Amino acid sequence: HIHNANLNGFGYSTLQVPVIIADGLRGDNKVSVPVPNGQLTDHAILAADIINADALVLVSHFKGHIATGFGGALKNLAMGCAARAGKQHMHSTTKPYVDQHKCTACGRCKQYCQVNAIKISGKAEIMSDICTGCARCIGICPENTIHPSFENSSDNLQKMIAEYATAVVKSFNKPVICVNVLTSIVPLCDCLPANDAPLVHDLGFMASTDPVALDKACHELVKKHCGGEDPFLKANGVDGEVAYNHAAAIGLGSTKYDVIEL
Secondary structure (H helix, E strand, O other): OHHHHHHOOOOHHHHOOOOOOOOOOOOOOEEEEEOOOOOOOOEEEEEHHHHOOOOEEEEEEOEEEOOOEEEOHHHHHHHHHEOHHHHHHHHOOOOOEEOOOOOOOOOHHHHHOOOOOEEEEOEEEEOOOOOOOOOHHHHHOOOOOEEOOOOOOHHHHHHHHHHHHHHHHHHHOOOEEEEEEEOOOOOOOOOOOOOOOOOOOOOEEEEEOOHHHHHHHHHHHHHHOOOOOOHHHHHHOOOOHHHHHHHHHOOOOOOOOOOOOO
């Protein structure tokens, strides 16, 4: 990740600030914090260096997502500030699994497992009754053969995202400014190797100290420029309103907003 950041111009020579992987090189630098009013979880596993920072400027590309309808400030707060174990926690109630076809039984995952939940019997196998879901093995595997389980429904995933985002803001207790970039608003997530044509023309930037109001404002602006139709719902079959409505319900922010054009 550090190498990729430098390749794309995000380095000390251009920004005069260091690039830091907030949960550590292997995802071990983490802290568990409470989720106020959480309905699906009472804790969030966050990257420790996020909580230890002096302030947070969140820059998110607003675009579609196959599992959550769209992704903006809330999704970036949750997934971006979670440690590796937190990302696993949001996506699934089950533990990581080993792709048996790719596993070479090198034993590296077993060597680094802190709770001895991995055995090697021709191939690596994760014993789910012992595994704590820390997801350390995912980052350790040299063959990229250990994966998280993506079993949560879209509604539960969106609610977990809202609860993790709430934990970030409430635990951080320092200034948080959120900026959503509404350019190249494609139907799928940026993490995919390919995408389709933008759903709407470039709309500019929107910013707020309230990520709930920001995501709703962006969503409604996109719908307005699509004749009132939700292009994310049409593209992905997922109602993306669940996350910001749940975040408002548990006290992160408000779905009421005013737009000030600059």
